[in-house]
Amino acid sequence: MRASNLALVLGEVVRTGPVSRARLAARTGLTKSSVSGLVADLITAGLLQESAPAATERGRPATALSLAPGGVAGLGLEVNIDYLAAVVTDLTGAPRYHHVVRRDNRGREVADVVADLIELARAAAGSADAQALPLAGACVAVPGLAVDGTLARTPNLGWDRVDLADAVREGVGLDVELENEANLAALGEMWFGGHQHDGAPLRDFVHVSGEIGIGGGIVIGGEVFRGANGSAGELGHVVVDPAGPLCACGGHGCLERMAGQQEILARAEVSTVEELTRACEAGDRAALDAVTEAGRHLGVALSSVLTLLDPSAIVLGGAFATLAPWLTAPTAASIGHHSGTAPRLLVSGLGSDAAVRGAAGTVVRRVIADPAAHLARQVARAGS
Amino acid sequence: MRASNLALVLGEVVRTGPVSRARLAARTGLTKSSVSGLVADLITAGLLQESAPAATERGRPATALSLAPGGVAGLGLEVNIDYLAAVVTDLTGAPRYHHVVRRDNRGREVADVVADLIELARAAAGSADAQALPLAGACVAVPGLAVDGTLARTPNLGWDRVDLADAVREGVGLDVELENEANLAALGEMWFGGHQHDGAPLRDFVHVSGEIGIGGGIVIGGEVFRGANGSAGELGHVVVDPAGPLCACGGHGCLERMAGQQEILARAEVSTVEELTRACEAGDRAALDAVTEAGRHLGVALSSVLTLLDPSAIVLGGAFATLAPWLTAPTAASIGHHSGTAPRLLVSGLGSDAAVRGAAGTVVRRVIADPAAHLARQVARAGS
Numbered sequence: 190m191r192a193s194n195l196a197l198v199l200g201e202v203v204r205t206g207p208v209s210r211a212r213l214a215a216r217t218g219l220t221k222s223s224v225s226g227l228v229a230d231l232i233t234a235g236l237l238q239e240s241a242p243a244a245t246e247r248g249r250p251a252t253a254l255s256l257a258p259g260g261v262a263g264l265g266l267e268v269n270i271d272y273l274a275a276v277v278t279d280l281t282g283a284p285r286y287h288h289v290v291r292r293d294n295r296g297r298e299v300a301d302v303v304a305d306l307i308e309l310a311r312a313a314a315g316s317a318d319a320q321a322l323p324l325a326g327a328c329v330a331v332p333g334l335a336v337d338g339t340l341a342r343t344p345n346l347g348w349d350r351v352d353l354a355d356a357v358r359e360g361v362g363l364d365v366e367l368e369n370e371a372n373l374a375a376l377g378e379m380w381f382g383g384h385q386h387d388g389a390p391l392r393d394f395v396h397v398s399g400e401i402g403i404g405g406g407i408v409i410g411g412e413v414f415r416g417a418n419g420s421a422g423e424l425g426h427v428v429v430d431p432a433g434p435l436c437a438c439g440g441h442g443c444l445e446r447m448a449g450q451q452e453i454l455a456r457a458e459v460s461t462v463e464e465l466t467r468a469c470e471a472g473d474r475a476a477l478d479a480v481t482e483a484g485r486h487l488g489v490a491l492s493s494v495l496t497l498l499d500p501s502a503i504v505l506g507g508a509f510a511t512l513a514p515w516l517t518a519p520t521a522a523s524i525g526h527h528s529g530t531a532p533r534l535l536v537s538g539l540g541s542d543a544a545v546r547g548a549a550g551t552v553v554r555r556v557i558a559d560p561a562a563h564l565a566r567q568v569a570r571a572g573s
Numbered sequence: 574m575r576a577s578n579l580a581l582v583l584g585e586v587v588r589t590g591p592v593s594r595a596r597l598a599a600r601t602g603l604t605k606s607s608v609s610g611l612v613a614d615l616i617t618a619g620l621l622q623e624s625a626p627a628a629t630e631r632g633r634p635a636t637a638l639s640l641a642p643g644g645v646a647g648l649g650l651e652v653n654i655d656y657l658a659a660v661v662t663d664l665t666g667a668p669r670y671h672h673v674v675r676r677d678n679r680g681r682e683v684a685d686v687v688a689d690l691i692e693l694a695r696a697a698a699g700s701a702d703a704q705a706l707p708l709a710g711a712c713v714a715v716p717g718l719a720v721d722g723t724l725a726r727t728p729n730l731g732w733d734r735v736d737l738a739d740a741v742r743e744g745v746g747l748d749v750e751l752e753n754e755a756n757l758a759a760l761g762e763m764w765f766g767g768h769q770h771d772g773a774p775l776r777d778f779v780h781v782s783g784e785i786g787i788g789g790g791i792v793i794g795g796e797v798f799r800g801a802n803g804s805a806g807e808l809g810h811v812v813v814d815p816a817g818p819l820c821a822c823g824g825h826g827c828l829e830r831m832a833g834q835q836e837i838l839a840r841a842e843v844s845t846v847e848e849l850t851r852a853c854e855a856g857d858r859a860a861l862d863a864v865t866e867a868g869r870h871l872g873v874a875l876s877s878v879l880t881l882l883d884p885s886a887i888v889l890g891g892a893f894a895t896l897a898p899w900l901t902a903p904t905a906a907s908i909g910h911h912s913g914t915a916p917r918l919l920v921s922g923l924g925s926d927a928a929v930r931g932a933a934g935t936v937v938r939r940v941i942a943d944p945a946a947h948l949a950r951q952v953a954r955a956g957s
Contacts, residue, residue: 250865393801403883416883417777426880428911430815431873439913440876489815492824493877496810497789499800527812529823 190229192561199229199236199560200253206557207240209251228254230569232563235260235323236280236556242472252309253279256280259510261563262550263324264363266310267330267370268353268456270294270345270401273306275313278321278549280556282381285555286316287542294400299351325556325563326364328373328548332402334420335367344437345402346436368551370544371422372413374398375406377539377547378504380554384535387503394502397487397496400541403445407498409431425449448483450508456482462508469515480512481519488523495528575611576945578603582611583620583944596668606655612638617705618799618948619644620664620940630892640664641815645947647936649856650694651754651929652737654678654785655850659697660926662933663706664940668767671926678860681734690745694837698745708939712757712932713741713918716786718804719751728821729786752935754928756797758782759790761923764938768919770885778886781808781871783893784925787829788836789793789883807908809833811874828874832867833891840866846892853899864896872907875930880913892923900954 202208205216208405213222229235238257247310258279267274271293277286290309294302310327317324331344331353333473338354358365375396378384396406405424408415415421424440425445435440448451450462456479459465468476491503503521513536521534537543556563582599588594594612598605615621622641630804642663651658655677661670673695678686694711701708715737717727722738742749744841759780762768768775780790789808791798799805809829810822817826831838840863843849850861875887888905889897897920905918921927940947 236920382936397934409798415761417885421883423880423883426912427877429812430909431813431869436913440911442911486814489812490877491875493811494881496807497791497805498879499802499805501801527811527821527824527826529753541587562825 193560194223195227195231195409195560195564198559199222199231199557200357202237202256203557207253207255209253211251212255214260227446231560234560234567235554235572236560236563245293250429256377258283259320259322261301261325261556262317262325263549264310264313264328264361265315265330265373265545265547265549265552266306266313266329266357267548268294268302268331268346269332269370269383269544272541273309274545275309276543276549277313277317277320277322277324278544278546278553281551282550284546284549285320285322295346301349303351303353303356307357308320310357310361314363324363324552326366326552327357327361328366328368328551329353329399330369330370330373330544330548332370332400332404335369336419340367365492367550368548369406370400371396371403371404371406371424372400373406373545373547373551374404374506374539375408375413375504375547377543377545377550378406378506378537379408379411380542380550381546382504382537382539384502384504387535391502391504394500395422395424395491395498395506396504396506396537396543397491397504398507398541398543399450399512400450400507401450403449404507405494407500414499424490424494427485427493429489444486448486453479453483453512455559462511466511477515478513482513484516484519485523487516488520488525488566489527491520491532492524492528492530495524495530500532500534502533504535504537506539506543507541510537510540576943578607579611579615579948581943582608583615583941586621586638586640587941589795591639593635593637596909597638598642600821601871610809613856614948615944616641618944618951620727620947622665632900640668642667643704643706645709645937645940647933647940648694648697648700648701648708648711648745649714649757649929649933649936650690650697650711650741650930651932652678652690652730653714653754653864655926656867656925657686657693658926658929659693660929660933661701661704661708662930662937664937666937667936668930669704669706670697671929672696680728683732687735687737687740688872690742694741694745698747701764708747708936710750711741711745711886712750712934712935713737714757714928714932715751716784716788719753721749722749724751750935752932753788755788755790755808756799757783757790757929757931757935758788758890758923758927759792759888759931761934762790762890762926763792763795763931764934765930766921766923766927768886768888768889770917776885778884778888779806779808779875779882780888780890780892780921781875782927783832783834783889783896784891785834786835786864788891790885791879808874808878811877813870813873832870837863837867837896838957839919846895850880850895853896861899864899867896868900869907871900872904872909875904875908875916876912876914879908879914879916884916884925886917886921888919888921890923890927891925894921894924902948 265276398404403425405422430442436443436446457476592927649660782788789806789810814826820827841860
């Protein structure tokens with residue numbers, strides 16, 4: 190009971206921002222004395238803080254309670270095809286450390302990549318320490334299917350059953366969980382992307398991450414939809430050309446095979462997304478045609494997504510966000526042609542950072558969802 | 574509290590079949606005296622019945638409680654492109670009346686079709702009455718989007734905003750709800766189809782109803798998935814040929830336009846599914862080619878469904894169930910080619926009856942989910 194009331198009070202502060210004890214009591218239906226006791230515990234735990242008195246509705250000043258930014262932090266890590274990334278996020282979700290190491294990880298020894306990731310994680314943890322931010326745990330975004338801390342399948346990286354959670358746990362001494370990057374990117378978008386639907390954060394949408402692989406994160410009612418076996422949302426393998434070529438997944442004519450980063454770069458005759466962007470800005474015909482062609486295929490896949498899932502919006506993320514100035518129009522036109530509809534097509538402001546931001550946010554959100562467990566861990570740590 | 578305990582006890586009998594009061598107490602965590610009181614109310618309401626004593630685990634005979642089949646019944650109705658149907662289902666889900674009237678409803682006056690439906694509903698209600706089955710309400714399966722009792726959109730029937738629930742309510746004097754036929758067909762399949770996954774009824778699957786339109790019903794965790802605006806699952810409008818022709822929905826290359834009943838019949842040069850079936854049985858080349866071609870397109874759409882939704886099974890229903898002997902192999906081959914996977918592809922035993930069975934089941938399941946509301950209505954009726 191106390192555990193769920195702690196979560197109720199903390200959750201209300203997260204939702205509404207700075208708020209008085211009296212207001213919290215009115216909103217949660219708890220008595221004022223209960224709220225005072227719960228708030229005292231949350232302040233002691235470092236999760237809430239009292240701020241300068243603000244005027245109440247009746248004009249009398251009351252002490253406002255707000256999230257204590259430094260009370261707890263989350264470490265987000267990402268292993269991707271061509272980069273590693275780390276983010277430290279405080280309790281309010283603000284990033285306090287962010288570092289990306291660009292390097293193609295295909296063909297490298299798994300142990301070398303993992304060692305690089307742990308080095309990056311230690312640097313991030315060091316920065317958190319220097320800022321007096323207590324890390325509650327880590328979450329690693331991976332370009333594949335994560336099952337119980339093991340990276341079970343990574344078609345684009347070629348790794349086979351890597352116990353990544355254990356390795357990172359030993360390396361940095363934190364609780365570690367693994368999650369698919371496309372799902373985390375969708376969560377990052379929901380929590381930190383700033384897009385709204387009917388005046389509230391998006392809760393039913395599909396996030397498309399266009400990296401070397403094309404991932405899809407389906408959010409339904411504010412939760413990631415995973416399907417019966419955990420691999421739902423693989424937008425990159427929607428069939429966009431039934432007569433198309435073989436894909437790494439074993440299928441034919443998949444979106445990723447027709448509009449993945451490598452296909453676009455090859456068609457535009459450039460080698461990086463930065464070069465492609467510059468070429469598009471310069472009005473280069475081959476570059477613009479390559480992006481238009483990708484938009485046409487993306488529109489076919491998104492037409493099928495719309496008809497099957499009926500989301501309130503689609504968010505273009507990853508490299509697709511970078512390419513949005515040239516990609517959005519042909520994508521929307523293709524959706525119109527293939528589905529006869531004009532859906533809400535949004536562009537992520539987080540771009541390729543969405544997944545690692547979502548990973549760090551996942552750690553912090555777990556504390557917000559269950560502050561009692563966090564308090565219990567603090568007590569255990571103090572006693573040991 | 575009492576309301577949820579009534580539902581708990583009744584739900585347990587539905588799940589486990591005949592069971593003693595002692596067992597019910599053990600399974601629900603309620604005291605034996607609570608269970609006895611709740612059971613007494615459910616027996617008085619006609620929802621449970623005592624059956625002959627059966628041996629308990631210890632060998633002593635105990636009176637078993639089971640569903641009273643005649644305690645309550647549901648009326649399922651269906652308006653479809655080329656038929657109207659009615660089913661009465663008792664509390665156990667067994668059909669007690671079933672009648673289908675085949676007639677092409679396209680181009681007919683809406684009022685005439687509604688009058689036919691009400692006539693059919695009255696005949697069904699008369700049969701329920703003659704069998705002393707008290708109808709708890711009616712549910713109408715419609716080939717379009719149902720919003721608050723209004724049939725909002727029916728691309729294949731061409732109806733525009735028809736207040737069908739009101740009309741049927743006045744016609745038969747029952748509570749009436751409207752629901753999309755593809756969703757009801759999926760529920761009918763889950764409740765009455767008999768297919769299992771890991772020893773339990775299917776809870777995460779996609780039901781494909783191949784009628785004149787091609788509908789999809791997505792069931793996630795035992796519930797129909799509706800999307801943000803209520804029209805998720807429209808499998809018929811997944812793009813299977815980006816270069817394909819215009820569809821009635823305004824899109825291009827939709828599955829329905831490439832593998833709908835009319836396309837198959839035209840390609841096979843026959844005019845009904847019955848003729849097509851006979852031609853396939855006779856080994857007619859054109860008929861077999863037409864079905865194979867439909868399977869190829871269906872496989873493209875289902876590859877995208879699998880990659881996006883990751884269901885535990887796909888169930889071919891409606892006319893696709895009738896055509897399964899010739900349709901399943903090319904569909905599975907196409908799925909293999911386009912997705913590199915071999916999913917569980919099942920065939921509905923209910924065929925075109927799934928939606929109307931699901932409609933009747935919906936009424937009965939509402940009583941099972943909330944017997945207290947049913948008891949309150951009985952009391953109100955007795956007092957009026």
